[in-house]
Amino acid sequence: MYSGRGERGLRRRIIAGNWKMNKTVDEAVTLIADLKGLVKDATDVEIVVSPPFTALGAVREALRGSNIELAAQNMHWENEGAFTGEVSPRMLRNLGCMYVILGHSERRTYFGETDEGVNKKVKSALLNGLLPIICVGETLKEREEGKTEEVVTRQTKAALDGIKTNEAERIVIAYEPVWAIGTGRTASADEANRVIRIIRSTVAEVFNSRIADEVRIQYGGSVKPGNARELFGQSDIDGALVGGASLNASDFAAIVKA
C-alpha cells in the first residue's frame, strides 16, 4: 500500500496555462513574446502553454529557444479518418506538442466526454508520444453529497485503465474541482492537498507506490498569483493547471515564480 509520504525530490513542478477558447493567432504570439522574457530564468519548474488548435503552429514558432513547452487542449484518439472537426495525436506531435490536456471538465460537461473516451485518449496519446495531462474533479453537487473521493477515484482509475506501468510515469494528473474553475473560488490549499493525496493513493493502487511518488499531480481551479504560493507549499501539489490567469503574461509569470 502507498505510504503517502510523497517525495518531492522526484517530482519537478509543472505549471501549465490552459488558454481555452481564447486568443487569435496574433494575440497568442503577443502573449508569448511577453511571457518568454518574464519566465526565462525559471529553471526549476516546467512551464507549458496550451493555446487553441488554431494558434499551435504560430506559438510553436514563437516559443523557439525558450524554456516553455507546447500543449494541446484536446484530441481524438484515432490518428486519421472520417471524424469531421477533430484533430489527431499524430497531427499534434507533428506540430511540436509535447503535452495534451485530456478530460477537462468543460469537455466532460459540454461535449459529452466520458471516462471511457478519456481512457481511449490517454492510451492513444501515450502511444503517439504525447504526455497526457488528465483532468479529474468533482462538481459542487457531488462535493455537497460527500462524493468527492468516490468521483476522483473513479475518474482516475478509469483514465488509467490498461496503461502499462512503464508508461505511467509520463502521465500528469490535474485535480480540478469543477466548482473552483473560473469561479474565483479555490479549494483551500489543505483541502486540495487532501484530495490530491487520495488521487496519489489511487495511482499507487493502480500501479505501485514508486509510480505514485513520481507522477505529478497539479491543482487547477482559480489559481492566481495571490494563492499560488500557499498551494505550492503543500506536500503533494506539484504545480497548477491555470485557466484565466494564464491569459495574462505577468499573472502567469507570477504563478510560475511562486
Ligand code: PGA
Ligand atoms: P481557471 O481554470 O484557472 O480559470 O479556474 C482552470 C482550468 O479550467 O484549467
